[in-house]
Amino acid sequence: AQSVTQPDIHITVSEGASLELRCNYSYGATPYLFWYVQSPGQGLQLLLKYFSGDTLVQGIKGFEAEFKRSQSSFNLRKPSVHWSDAAEYFCAVGAQAGTALIFGKGTTLSVSS
Amino acid sequence: DTEVTQTPKHLVMGMTNKKSLKCEQHMGHRAMYWYKQKAKKPPELMFVYSYEKLSINESVPSRFSPECPNSSLLNLHLHALQPEDSALYLCASSQEPGLNYGYTFGSGTRLTVV
Numbered sequence: 307a308q309s310v311t312q313p314d315i316h317i318t319v320s321e322g323a324s325l326e327l328r329c330n331y332s333y334g335a336t337p338y339l340f341w342y343v344q345s346p347g348q349g350l351q352l353l354l355k356y357f358s359g360d361t362l363v364q365g366i367k368g369f370e371a372e373f374k375r376s377q378s379s380f381n382l383r384k385p386s387v388h389w390s391d392a393a394e395y396f397c398a399v400g401a402q403a404g405t406a407l408i409f410g411k412g413t414t415l416s417v418s419s
Numbered sequence: 420d421t422e423v424t425q426t427p428k429h430l431v432m433g434m435t436n437k438k439s440l441k442c443e444q445h446m447g448h449r450a451m452y453w454y455k456q457k458a459k460k461p462p463e464l465m466f467v468y469s470y471e472k473l474s475i476n477e478s479v480p481s482r483f484s485p486e487c488p489n490s491s492l493l494n495l496h497l498h499a500l501q502p503e504d505s506a507l508y509l510c511a512s513s514q515e516p517g518l519n520y521g522y523t524f525g526s527g528t529r530l531t532v533v
Contacts, residue, residue: 338518349423349509349524350462357519396461400518406452406475407522409461 308333310399312410319387320418327382327413329371329397339380340398340407341371350396356380367391392417421446423525425510431531434500440528442493442510448523450516451493453485454509456527462509468493469516500532 309332319325331337338357342350354365361373371382380397394414398407423444432438442451450469454462467475468487476485482504484496493510507529511522 340521342524347507347527347529349425349526350511350522351524352521355521406464406467407518409463411461412459 308337308399308401308408310397310408310410312395312397312413314413315411316414316416318416318418321389322386325382325384325387325391325415327395327397327415329380329382329410330378331380331397331399332378333399333401335401336375338400339371339373340400341365341369341380341382342396342398342409343367344394344396344412346393353382353395387415387417389417389419391415421523423510423512423523425508425525425528427528428526429529429531431533432497432500433533434502436500437496437498439497440495440508440510440530442495442525443491444512444523445491446512446514446523447490448512448514449490450513451487452511452513452522453493453495454511454524456507456509458506466495467516474516497530500530502532505531 311330340355341353344350356363356373394412396412397410400407426441453465456462465479466485471487486494507527509527510525514520
C-alpha cells in the first residue's frame with residue numbers, strides 16, 4: 307500500500323527567503339503525487355501534480371516540485387516566500403490505477419517578517 | 420464555474436438531530452468524494468461516488484449516509500452523531516474517477532456535535 311511522510315511538522319521562514327518542504331512516499335511503482343495548500347478554515351487548493359515525464363513540475367503561486375525516484379521524494383520549493391504563503395501544506399500520493407488520495411500529515415508554514 | 424460549493428459552512432447539531440451537508444459542482448465532473456478532517460490532521464477519505472454510484476465506503480459508521488441524487492450534487496446525511504464526529508467535512512470532485520486530473524476541493528463544512 308502507498309504511504310506518504312512529511313518529516314517536518316512546522317517550518318518558519320523569513321519573508322523573501324527560499325522554502326523547501328519535504329515529502330517522501332512509499333509505493334512500488336511510479337505514483338501520482340500532489341501538493342495541496344490549506345489556509346485556516348478553508349478547503350484544499352491544488353498547487354501542482356506529477357504523473358510522469360519531466361521530473362521538475364511547475365505549479366501555481368510560484369511553487370515547483372521535483373520528483374526524485376532514487377530518493378522516493380517529491381519536495382516542494384519556492385524561491386521567495388511571501389507572508390500570504392503561511393498555511394498548511396499537504397503532500398498526497400495515489401496509485402495510478404487507484405481512486406483515492408492518501409495525504410501526509412501536513413507541514414505548517416509560518417512566515418516571519 | 421470551477422468551484423465545488425459546500426453548504427452550510429458551519430453547523431452545530433445535537434446528538435439526536437438529523438441534518439444534511441450539501442455539495443454541488445457544475446464542472447461536469449463524474450466523481451465526487453467526502454473527506455473528514457480533524458483539527459491538525461490530514462483529510463481522511465470517507466466515500467467515493469463514480470458516475471453517481473457509490474464505489475468506495477471506507478468503513479464509515481452508518482450514522483453517516485451519503486447520497487448522490489444527480490451528477491452535480493452530493494449529500495451527506497447525518498443522524499445520531501457523537502461529539503467525536505466534530506470535524507471539517509470536505510467535498511471534492513474530479514473530472515473522472517481516478518487521479519489523472521487531481522481533485523477540486525470545496526471549502527468544507529465545519530461540524531460541531533454537542
